Amino acid sequence: MIEELVYVTHSPEETMALGRALGCLLQGGELLALEGDLGAGKTHFIKGLAEGLEVTETVTSPTFGLIHEYRGRVPLAHFDVYRLDSPAELENLGYEEYFFGAGVTAVEWSDQIRDYLPEECLKICFTVLGSQERQIRFTAAGAAFRDLLAELEKAFGALPVSQREHP
Numbered sequence: 214m215i216e217e218l219v220y221v222t223h224s225p226e227e228t229m230a231l232g233r234a235l236g237c238l239l240q241g242g243e244l245l246a247l248e249g250d251l252g253a254g255k256t257h258f259i260k261g262l263a264e265g266l267e268v269t270e271t272v273t274s275p276t277f278g279l280i281h282e283y284r285g286r287v288p289l290a291h292f293d294v295y296r297l298d299s300p301a302e303l304e305n306l307g308y309e310e311y312f313f314g315a316g317v318t319a320v321e322w323s324d325q326i327r328d329y330l331p332e333e334c335l336k337i338c339f340t341v342l343g344s345q346e347r348q349i350r351f352t353a354a355g356a357a358f359r360d361l362l363a364e365l366e367k368a369f370g371a372l373p374v375s376q377r378e379h380p
């Protein structure tokens with residue numbers, strides 16, 4: 214059971230590969246809470262994630278539309294809450310259906326709606342380290358996500374820069 218797992222990727226493709234490795238492991242019902250500045254790689258990661266979920270459509274950034282839904286092995290809902298005027302706007306979007314539903318939901322800028330996130334989720338923080346380097350830190354909230362991180366560590370080729378076991 215891994216509580217925290219950190220990778221550094223060196224290209225957009227590597228970030229997508231990490232997303233793909235995670236996507237392959239998801240079964241539906243998971244919420245992925247992504248944080249990080251503009252250009253940190255959140256959307257690229259979700260592009261890979263979608264591939265792992267066998268989505269065939271092209272994933273594009275939903276900044277202006279707020280939610281994109283894709284059909285895959287399980288449904289994928291992609292939120293970008295950067296442009297919400299207030300967190301309460303989420304309620305008008307019927308967010309519960311996604312956040313507590315049977316599909317996979319990935320939320321960019323999730324730190325802006327922290328109070329609305331389920332207790333059990335996977336936080337994924339993106340940090341720009343250099344022009345091509347991105348640190349990607351996974352933090353599991355809940356036992357199921359700690360198991361998932363253990364599986365991800367086995368499945369993804371590259372070595373993590375650090376990992377922390379559940380005490």
Ligand SMILES: Nc1ncnc2c1ncn2[C@@H]1O[C@H](COP(=O)(O)OP(=O)(O)O)[C@@H](O)[C@H]1O
Pocket residue numbers: 222223224225226227228249250251252253254255256257258274321339344345346347
């Ligand atoms: N290691 C990397 N991982 C992801 N993106 C990278 C990486 N190195 C450079 N980039 C570039 O950074 C940008 C990331 O964009 P995007 O995924 O849309 O970020 P966000 O959704 O966080 O705003 C792209 O222009 C991409 O080419």
Ligand SMILES: [Mg+2]
Pocket residue numbers: 255256274293321
């Ligand atoms: Mg984005």
